[in-house]
Amino acid sequence: MSHHLLFSVTFVGCLCIGMLLLLELGRRLGTRGKHDQEEAGAGFGAVEGAVFGLLGLLIAFTFSGAADRFNTRRNLIADEANAAEAAYMYADLLVPDSRRSVREGLQQYVDVRITIYRKLPDIDYSSPELLRSEELRKQIWTEALAARSASSLESNAPLFPALVRLFEVGNLRIVANQTHAPGAIFAVLMVLAFACALLAGYGMSRSKARSWIHTLGFALILAISVYVILDLEYPRGGLIRIDSYDQVLIDARKAMD
16 A cells, blocks of 8 residues: 555544544533523524534635646647657668667657656655656757757757657656645644534434444545545556556557567
């Protein structure tokens, strides 16, 4: 189990258990103060509506942001594969000797990138794979410039925008993998969920019979919603996976052989 999945499960487990405990606490407090609750019923309704509305708004915005970041990561995979294929094809415009060296460099570069993505999210900027990736970028760019300088033709010009795009998307993918919602948002989300659980338990104390369906349903639905958000934020460590989209880059590498 990856540490991101462990964090998600732990966070959601604590959230669910905490809400169940606060639902019960709210019910007991409501039972003891039932007389005061009846007198201030209208005021309680306004407070409950405001807190529950704020929780719903925060969940909606957090989910939307996580989904946008997930789609961005997925689109960047396709962009990198397309840029790699384009650069490899434009290498045909170079003279034979330069063409061979640039193509071999591109093949090695894509191989290294695939290795990097297989190790995500457990990779840092000082990893050997990333350092090797930077070396290959410089090598490919230097060889392409040398081939252009040695040629009197400008027909190889399309190669350079393709290389720039390939290297740019590679950087964007690493940055996108490390871009997440601030931890403070999830802390506030947990606090609001606990507050809503306490208020909901207090409100359910008006009924003499305890409804376990409502109690468990409320806690589980909120916990599952937060888990889905965390899975979208860390799509390589949970049940929602982005690894399968890496096949697009692997197919592009196969097309280079």
